[in-house]
Amino acid sequence: MLPSRSNLLVAAFLAASGLLRAATVATGSPPPEPGSEAPPATDLPPAPAPSQNVTVNLINRLVQKGILTQAEAGELIRQAEADAATAAQNAADAAALPPPPGPDDLRVTYIPEVVRNNMRDEIKQELMAQAHEEQWSDKAAPGWTSKFRPFGDLRVRYESTVFPEGNDNTGAFPNFNAINTGTPFDTSGFLFSPQHNVDQDRQRTRLRARLGTEIMLGDGFNGGIRLATGENNSPTSPNQSLGGSGGNFSKYAIWLDRAFLSYEAGPGDGKELTLLLGRFDNPFFATDLHWDEDLGFDGLALRGKMPLNDRVSTFFTAGYFPVYNTDFNFSSNQPAKFESTDKWLTGVQLGLDWQATDDLTAKVGLAYYDFNGIEGRLSSPFVPLSASDAGDTDTTRPGFAQRGNTYMALRDIVPTAANNYGTLYQYQYYGLASEFRNLTLTGKLEYDHFDPVRLALVGEVTKNLAFDEAGISRRAVNNYGSSNVFAGGDTAWNLAFQIGKPALEALGDWQAGFGYRYVESDAVVDGFTDSDFGGGGTNVRGFTLSGSVALSKAVRCGLRWMSSNEIAGPPLSSDILQFDLHAKF
Numbered sequence: 001m002l003p004s005r006s007n008l009l010v011a012a013f014l015a016a017s018g019l020l021r022a023a024t025v026a027t028g029s030p031p032p033e034p035g036s037e038a039p040p041a042t043d044l045p046p047a048p049a050p051s052q053n054v055t056v057n058l059i060n061r062l063v064q065k066g067i068l069t070q071a072e073a074g075e076l077i078r079q080a081e082a083d084a085a086t087a088a089q090n091a092a093d094a095a096a097l098p099p100p101p102g103p104d105d106l107r108v109t110y111i112p113e114v115v116r117n118n119m120r121d122e123i124k125q126e127l128m129a130q131a132h133e134e135q136w137s138d139k140a141a142p143g144w145t146s147k148f149r150p151f152g153d154l155r156v157r158y159e160s161t162v163f164p165e166g167n168d169n170t171g172a173f174p175n176f177n178a179i180n181t182g183t184p185f186d187t188s189g190f191l192f193s194p195q196h197n198v199d200q201d202r203q204r205t206r207l208r209a210r211l212g213t214e215i216m217l218g219d220g221f222n223g224g225i226r227l228a229t230g231e232n233n234s235p236t237s238p239n240q241s242l243g244g245s246g247g248n249f250s251k252y253a254i255w256l257d258r259a260f261l262s263y264e265a266g267p268g269d270g271k272e273l274t275l276l277l278g279r280f281d282n283p284f285f286a287t288d289l290h291w292d293e294d295l296g297f298d299g300l301a302l303r304g305k306m307p308l309n310d311r312v313s314t315f316f317t318a319g320y321f322p323v324y325n326t327d328f329n330f331s332s333n334q335p336a337k338f339e340s341t342d343k344w345l346t347g348v349q350l351g352l353d354w355q356a357t358d359d360l361t362a363k364v365g366l367a368y369y370d371f372n373g374i375e376g377r378l379s380s381p382f383v384p385l386s387a388s389d390a391g392d393t394d395t396t397r398p399g400f401a402q403r404g405n406t407y408m409a410l411r412d413i414v415p416t417a418a419n420n421y422g423t424l425y426q427y428q429y430y431g432l433a434s435e436f437r438n439l440t441l442t443g444k445l446e447y448d449h450f451d452p453v454r455l456a457l458v459g460e461v462t463k464n465l466a467f468d469e470a471g472i473s474r475r476a477v478n479n480y481g482s483s484n485v486f487a488g489g490d491t492a493w494n495l496a497f498q499i500g501k502p503a504l505e506a507l508g509d510w511q512a513g514f515g516y517r518y519v520e521s522d523a524v525v526d527g528f529t530d531s532d533f534g535g536g537g538t539n540v541r542g543f544t545l546s547g548s549v550a551l552s553k554a555v556r557c558g559l560r561w562m563s564s565n566e567i568a569g570p571p572l573s574s575d576i577l578q579f580d581l582h583a584k585f
Contacts, residue, residue, distance in 0.1 A: 055080050147218075152211040153584040157239070160577045161202045161535065168570035169199040174478065176430050177401040183387040184411075184427035188419075196403060196535075198572055206239040212258060220264040224280070228257035235400055236292035236531035258296055270313065272305040283317050284349050285365040286442055287460045288530040289494045289517060295528055297321050299345075311355040315365075321345040323374060324399055331390035338392040343373040351442075359449040369438040374398075374525065376431015378475075381412045383419055384427045397431045398527055404519070404538030405526040406488045408433040408475040433476050434488075434522040435466035454502050461493040467522055479521045479539065479568045487568035489520030492538070504550035512547040521568055534564035535574060541567055555583045 059076050062068040068076070171192045178194035179185045185193045212226030228238040229252055231245060240252050260278030267273075276283060282291050283301040299321030307313040324343040331338050351365030379391035391411045407430040415422030440462035447455040467490030481487035496515030504511065517533065518541045526537040534540035542564035550556045558580045566572035 147216045149214040149216070150211070151213065151585070152209075153582065154210075155208040155580055155582040157206040157208070157581075158579045159204045159206055161204075162575045162577075163197075163199050163201060164573045164575070167198040167572050171195060172570040173198055173403070173572065174407075175403075176407050177398070177403075180397040180401065180429055181399075184384075184429050186387075186426055187428050188422070188424050188426040198574075205242045207242055207252075208238050208240070210238065210257065222262045222264070224258055224260050224262075225256075226258035227254050229253070230255050233400075234531070235295055236402070236528065236536065238294055266304070270305070270307040272303070274303045276301040276303070276319075283319060284347060284367060285315075285317070285351055285363065286367070286440070287458060287494060287496075288533075289460045289492055289519065290369075290438070290440055290462055290524050291528055292531050294531070313353045315351045315353065317347070317349045317367075319345075319347045321347070323371065324395070326395055330395060331392075333388060333390060338390070338395075341373060341377070341393065341395045343371070343396075345374075346370045346372065359447055359451075361446045361448075362444070364441070364443040367438075367440045367442070369436070369440065371436040371525065374432060375435045376408050376410050376433065378408075379411050381414045383414050383416055383425075384411065385418060385425055387427050389427070391429070393431070394429050397429045400527045402526045402529070402531065402537035403535065404521050404540065406433040406472055406476045406479045406486075406522050407431065409477060430477065432525075433472045434464065434468070434490075436464055436522075436525055437466040438462050438464055438524065452501055453499065456498040457495070458498065459493070459495045462491070462523060464490040464523055472522070481568055488522050488539075489568065490523055492519040492523035493517070494519075496544070500548075501550075504548060504556045505553055507550055507552055509550040509556075510548065513544070514546075515544045517541065517544075518567070532560075532576065532578070533562050535576070539567050539569065540564045554585060555581070557581050 056077055059068065059073045059080075063070055063073045173196040175194040175196050182194075187193075208229055210226055210228040212224060215223035215225070217223060229240040230238045231240055231253075233255065238255070238257065245252055256279075258279055258281070260276055260280040262277070262280075263275045265273040265275065277300050279296050279298050280301070282293075282295060282297055283303055284291070297319065299319060301317060301319035301321075303315070303317045305313055305315045321344065322342070323345050324341075326340040326342055329337065330340075347367060347369045349365050349367035351363065354362045356362055373396070376396045377393040379393040382389075382391060384391070393410050397410060410429045410431045411427070413419070413422070413426055413428070419425040440460065442460045443458070445457045467488075469486065469488070469490075472488060473486035476486055476488070479486060479488040494515060494517035496513055498511065498513040500511030501509040503509070519529070519538045521539040524538060526539075529538060530536065533544065534542065542562065544560065544562045546558065546560040548556055548558035558578075560578045560580075562576045562578075564574055564576075
């Protein structure tokens with residue numbers, strides 16, 4: 001038991017009693033009886049000043065009565081004070097200890113190593129995050145690092161493409177992109193041109209990795225750079241098939257996917273005005289019916305927003321984009337060069353955002369897209385005697401294409417004795433048979449009455465106003481139906497219903513969707529539309545069923561099934577299943 005003030009008093013009293021007994025033995029005289037007066041002691045020390053400590057006062061009284069000497073009293077007082085200090089320290093130590101466990105308390109006698117490691121990692125991550133946020137480090141990072149905001153994502157996909165029985169595999173689906181990006185095809189030969197796969201199922205594991213940073217330049221200026229994977233320089237797909245690009249665990253290419261400068265000139269208060277220059281994300285409000293979600297736009301764009309009241313605001317986008325720029329030395333094997341055949345896209349969109357009720361919002365945009373020079377042009381008459389001989393309109397062929405547009409032969413090859421009057425050396429390239437000027441209406445409804453679950457309806461319809469069926473049919477080399485009649489078209493539309501969380505931000509958050517689309521052959525440019533549905537391109541119709549669920553704040557998985565059929569031309573159907581694991585950081 002710890003010493004207390006009362007214990008010290010008792011100890012002093014006992015010590016005093018012992019001294020009294022010792023005095024009796026020494027002198028042979030008993031101590032005075034209680035109540036009797038002590039004999040006067042003229043040689044006793046004077047009484048010290050009273051103390052607030054009872055023990056000290058008792059010892060001083062014993063000195064005053066001659067029972068203790070002054071030296072003995074000092075030693076007793078020092079011992080009492082030391083005992084009191086020890087007791088106070090023991091009491092403080094006892095207060096710092098946890099209370100003894102109660103009958104209902106859980107006692108952990110062993111923590112597994114894996115649990116200790118997890119606890120250590122979690123504590124380390126929390127401390128590092130707090131240190132970064134509160135800038136614990138005495139050595140400050142260089143000032144320029146605060147201008148960069150890195151970001152990225154990683155997606156691993158399993159994709160299965162299944163072709164049902166009945167597809168035409170007799171050479172009815174030329175791969176115009178393979179022809180136009182390689183040597184011209186000799187139509188006088190007895191070989192098939194490169195063909196699309198329409199009858200053999202394929203399974204692929206694909207990877208998409210993107211890493212970029214936003215750059216805060218100050219005074220309204222910003223920038224951005226992003227790198228991405230990709231099997232080739234396709235504008236619509238950064239996917240890299242694992243085992244592709246030569247296989248045998250070969251390294252994969254990295255491409256410059258985005259690089260732009262922007263200037264924020266908006267006055268604020270909901271008013272926005274942004275200028276973009278370089279290579280940037282799609283600036284238009286649109287679906288993948290017109291523009292693939294991975295497509296980047298080169299050129300100049302201006303975007304703005306103006307609120308009309310608390311519930312309605314307008315927005316606009318305008319841009320001028322180089323689709324193709326003629327090689328400076330075209331044609332490289334001609335002393336006298338050919339005329340430029342540059343291609344441009346001009347786009348304008350006006351739209352409206354409307355907060356109809358607290359639960360219902362609507363957004364609608366009307367756009368006009370004018371492609372200048374994208375159509376093919378027939379060359380001047382000439383006689384190519386080898387695959388390297390160029391025609392003066394060869395560069396009007398698409399630099400990239402998927403499938404579905406109507407094509408025309410670009411070279412006006414003169415039959416002469418040199419080519420055996422058209423039976424030899426018929427080296428040919430192909431260009432788009434139609435011009436493209438699209439009027440496109442895009443809309444979206446969102447209903448939040450069941451928050452946090454949102455219901456959404458998204459749709460888009462477009463018409464190619466430049467489509468000339470009579471003119472195209474005279475020069476078309478594909479998209480013919482029964483009785484050898486041209487069956488191409490100029491209209492496309494899609495409609496999709498979505499349900500679930502607006503954003504997948506926590507474990508268990510989910511989204512689901514169902515959509516249907518109908519895309520005629522020359523409704524949109526096949527090189528820029530969705531690269532997944534129907535294998536990519538136009539002249540397809542069918543539906544999409546999809547679902548996604550969050551595995552964490554940064555990771556989600558998704559499943560999508562797309563079933564499509566050809567609209568014009570020989571029969572072609574496909575079913576595509578995609579399973580994605582996607583992480584963002």
